[in-house]
Amino acid sequence: MTTLEPVKVGICGLGTVGSGTFNVLMRNADEIARRAGRPLVVEQVGARRDNPDCDLTGINITRDVFEVARNPEIDVVVELIGGYDVARQLVLEAIDNGKHVVTANKALIAVHGNEIFQAAAEKGVIVAFEAAVAGGIPVIKSLREGLGGNKIQWLAGIINGTGNFILTHMSEDGRDFDDVLAEAQALGYAEADPTFDVEGIDAAHKLTILASIAYGVPLQFEKAYTEGISQITSEDIEQADNLGYTIKHLGISCRTEEGIELRVHPTLLPKQRLLANVHGVKNAIEIMGDAVGPTLYYGAGAGAEPTASAVVADLLDVARDMATEHKYRTPYLAFSGINEQGEAAPQVLPMENIVTAYYLRLQAVDRPGVLARVASILSEQGISIEALIQKEATEGELVPIIMMTHRTRESSMNEAIRQLEALADVAGSVTRIRVENLDDNA
């Protein structure tokens, strides 16, 4: 084996993930060099300020991250500053200077990935982003390489730890959303403005990336359906529990005859499913391949060193590819020619076209014929009921009706809900949560 020069790494950003990456590269340098066949050396760090968690003695530091992208000594720029605009400029400038790029930035890849990969392909450089999805879980590598013999049929994941922490504690302690969110914020698991996490935007970024790699379609974040967990009540969690289900916030992507489903929403999962038993801030992704069947990947989806683990794995891949002549390597999004498919590429389906089962909860006036009118509306839309719970009401009070339906088209369900809410018997809005059984053949 040829003796190879060290790989010179420039780290941009020294926040949580940046400091974790720096520390892992330092602490495990020997082990990493034995795996890479050559040392990985931190040549420069670009950060607005030092981080007390890192011993930066002897490290070349700049306050301007763009200096790193321009430093002729550097082989790989590691973008860990986050956000959209400056990160995009930084990455494009690094590529333009012929540098490989490793990033943990899911928003950047989901929104600007097509442009970035195009630029990288033209320059013949690598852009690696394992850390962008599910932190330290090597799910990109597993999907892109490990399951490369499969036609991927669907994938479903708990890919936002904040949301899973909140739902876990709502479920275990019978507490309300706002209460657990406040605790998550106090513990540092949720941001002061939690929108990105609890409304599913972060999960949709990650799902967009996974779906592209699974099916070989361009990144289309703007077409992802996103629904958060802020409307989930402890009442729904309890009812789901009675029916044998756990509520999880899932990113789901299925390949159907019609196209690609791409959706993030709260979901009832049968309790015995492994995915339903992933608790707290942990992440897990289940992937169904036509040859392998279901596989599942579990671990820490965020945090300094778990994310650093994925960044360093990408650096190892870069180190291996640098030793070749770049004639061929793993395509950025697993498949070659993704953007040249034209009309032949499967389309992301509008949410109205997806097919799933539903949990419905509504408040009805307790008078004769209510149930018949409710059932009749569903029946007219071709929706059949799998289970129904009607609680007893005290005289004159509203009575809750809970239903589980068989699989139906979302557009039919939308129409049924519109009609249900128009009934004089039904008070307020109808709660609707989608149900996935994740059967082996779903």
Add this chain to the structure above:
Amino acid sequence: MTTLEPVKVGICGLGTVGSGTFNVLMRNADEIARRAGRPLVVEQVGARRDNPDCDLTGINITRDVFEVARNPEIDVVVELIGGYDVARQLVLEAIDNGKHVVTANKALIAVHGNEIFQAAAEKGVIVAFEAAVAGGIPVIKSLREGLGGNKIQWLAGIINGTGNFILTHMSEDGRDFDDVLAEAQALGYAEADPTFDVEGIDAAHKLTILASIAYGVPLQFEKAYTEGISQITSEDIEQADNLGYTIKHLGISCRTEEGIELRVHPTLLPKQRLLANVHGVKNAIEIMGDAVGPTLYYGAGAGAEPTASAVVADLLDVARDMATEHKYRTPYLAFSGINEQGEAAPQVLPMENIVTAYYLRLQAVDRPGVLARVASILSEQGISIEALIQKEATEGELVPIIMMTHRTRESSMNEAIRQLEALADVAGSVTRIRVENLDDNA
């Protein structure tokens, strides 16, 4: 991107995995070519007989697998004949002829891997073996590449589906080992001679491979400790359940200050652990890295197409590497220079040196002072008791005593058990099952 010639594949063996591999390569040819950037073509099949599951129309077939290893047209030989001797000859001859090798043969790699990798390194060819461990789960790739930034601390896995099927049904239905084994044999999950599976030899092969990749040590199957599940009784399963544990047959490897633990044995796991909830023939491996923390990989550990999924993933890697000048690639066992470590390499520990917690069950005569004598023996060996269940006995009958201990050294436990069995109060032998909590910091 350069247009590349098709990769010409020769499949040796057309049994379960061979036919699965052939069929997946045919069915998913387009998808695979898009991932590889070039077609993967089955150039020749070597098999003693055709397999009715495969449409072999137009395929070049030979009854002599060695013809495939000698065929100058072939780039990659896929060894799926199984067994030790012929498989070893076939693989070495393929390597000698400059061909890359993909194999699903865990016994071959665990026992002859050091020799095979040596030969492959000299010839500059790839030997890939993802399918040798846990079937379709991409755990080799995850451990070797995806977790490459970590110092691996321990790994524990359900890596034999037959054993897990038997324990699952013993546990769920309260049935005895022999009864469930007979069912597993009828269903085709267990061989007529089930020794390899139920005595842990197959699991030890896989564990040997995982440990080498995790820690960068040579393959040392002969040093693995192996204990099967045939002695597990429904009584033990019930007692474990009462204590909050599930019994699983685990392969466990830990890196300690003293060396590497390498052991396969029945193990009590806390019920809430994800690994304890892996049922039936499914496999799962939990891996603890110093940066990433615990990650878990779950899926089908055997079967035609799940195993084929891993074989094809290896073929994709081979295809990618073939396009380079082979200056550098992923080391066979994750680390370079494994065999050049000499004295510095961590040693596999004798079983006497491992440290774990224990479940003990013994039958004692119901007379005063028995418990004191039992406790005193444990105490003298420095073993402390975490939980104790003593059942009430009917007059004159033996009374079962069940104990859970804190972590202690196996040699101390061996001595304690020797002394316990010598007590006049204790009838028969002492049942000992090891306990692992798989704590994040264990």
